[in-house]
Amino acid sequence: xxxxxxxxxxxxxxxxxxxxxxxxxxxxxxxxxxxxxxxxxxxxxxxxxxxxxxxxxxxxxxxxxxxxxxxxxxxxxxxxxxxxxxxxxxxxxxxxxx
Numbered sequence: 001x002x003x004x005x006x007x008x009x010x011x012x013x014x015x016x017x018x019x020x021x022x023x024x025x026x027x028x029x030x031x032x033x034x035x036x037x038x039x040x041x042x043x044x045x046x047x048x049x050x051x052x053x054x055x056x057x058x059x060x061x062x063x064x065x066x067x068x069x070x071x072x073x074x075x076x077x078x079x080x081x082x083x084x085x086x087x088x089x090x091x092x093x094x095x096x097x098x
Contacts, residue, residue, distance in 0.1 A: 006030060006053055011089045015039065029094040033057070033086035041083045044076050047097040055090025059083070 004020045014037040021028040031039070033055075041060070050059065051073035059066045059074060060083040067087065068074070076082060084092065 004030075006091065006093065009054075009089070009091050011035075025098050027096040027098075029096065031084075031092040031094055033084065033090045033092065035086050035088050035090075037086045037090075039084045041081050044078055044080050044082065045096070046078050047076065049073060049075050049093075049095035049097070050084075051093040051095075053091040053093050056087040057090050057092065058085045058087055060085075 006020070009032040010016065011032065011034040013032075014034050016030075016032040018030045018032075019027060020030050033039075050068075052068045052070055054070055056070070057068050059068050061074075061076065061080060066074075
């Protein structure tokens with residue numbers, strides 16, 4: 001058993017991606033984005049949940065953009081194109097469902 005620290009982040013890089021847990025039916029990923037860091041348009045390979053753990057991001061989906069604050073979350077079906085941009089140093093939890 002191992003405790004993972006979701007609140008520890010190194011913002012010296014534009015972005016880091018770390019698999020925190022992987023189970024038979026899901027994968028939990030920590031995305032750390034320095035202010036201005038981006039994940040350009042990409043497709044969700046599976047159903048996903050995105051939650052801002054700290055900071056503030058601009059989340060793009062379907063041609064619309066939403067500001068997401070700490071503890072805000074969104075769910076997307078497989079294949080939906082989306083993007084993220086950090087409006088401040090941010091930690092994001094990505095839940096990938098298989």
